[in-house]
Amino acid sequence: MLNSYEPLYLQLADLLRERIIDGTFPAGSPLPSEQALCDEHRQSRMTIRRALAVLRDEGLIMKRRGAPSTVRPRPARKALPLRGEQRLISRMPSRKERIQLDLDPGVPVLEVRHVGGGSDLYAADRVEVLSTI
């Protein structure tokens, strides 16, 4: 943690992201506790938590109160064919939508708009859209 040009929490996020990608922390495994990361990297808990928030917002880890953060396993994606003149919008959900769909923070939604009006909402990490041309 010597680079002084970049915020500490981003440097730590980069470090942890590498370890997730290179398999040091495999999918489903727990990260060290916030306190352990504080001790290991000599940073305050707030800095640690900000780094973890970055990774959560990238969809890389899951956080649960009382339990250590875990590396998010890639969920199985179902095919979602676009039909007819449907249009598809990707965006972040409102908090209500997130709660209703039981989504984790940091996961976008896909909103499929139908011609006659109305729309369906999908967790973006659980579907894969394919053209039906």
Add this chain to the structure above:
Amino acid sequence: MLNSYEPLYLQLADLLRERIIDGTFPAGSPLPSEQALCDEHRQSRMTIRRALAVLRDEGLIMKRRGAPSTVRPRPARKALPLRGEQRLISRMPSRKERIQLDLDPGVPVLEVRHVGGGSDLYAADRVEVLSTI
């Protein structure tokens, strides 16, 4: 701010979200400064900032250092037709991707994967995907 069952920062986020949606804070307009919000709602600056972070992550506001947060105007979306056997993945970008594409935090990306390999990346709030059936 009387409801004690919900965190203060979420209650404040709900309040500000309402005012954005109902037009009290129109698109492009600045929100009150963090200090003004502290005074008005009798909360610490950290609580204010967490509420603003919620709205930023929902794509509702933009934050810029040194300048007050502003209501994000809906960017004009370009049509993005899905062709052939292309597949489309929606997800949050890594920080590098976000910087390379000059995206604001809280905006998902659409990754279009081509049959032969390779993929294109789009800011999800700047494109609208349509089926080409």
Add this chain to the structure above:
DNA sequence: CCGGATTTGTACGTATGTATT
């Protein structure tokens, strides 16, 4: 264009509550 005032960003500390283990 400069410089001060304002505003947001980073980083630390402390205390207490709540969920999980």
Add this chain to the structure above:
DNA sequence: GAATACATACGTACAAATCCG
């Protein structure tokens, strides 16, 4: 029930970017 771990929320200080006269 106890220990562990994360969540909320208050505070302080200083840095960096923007704004404005």
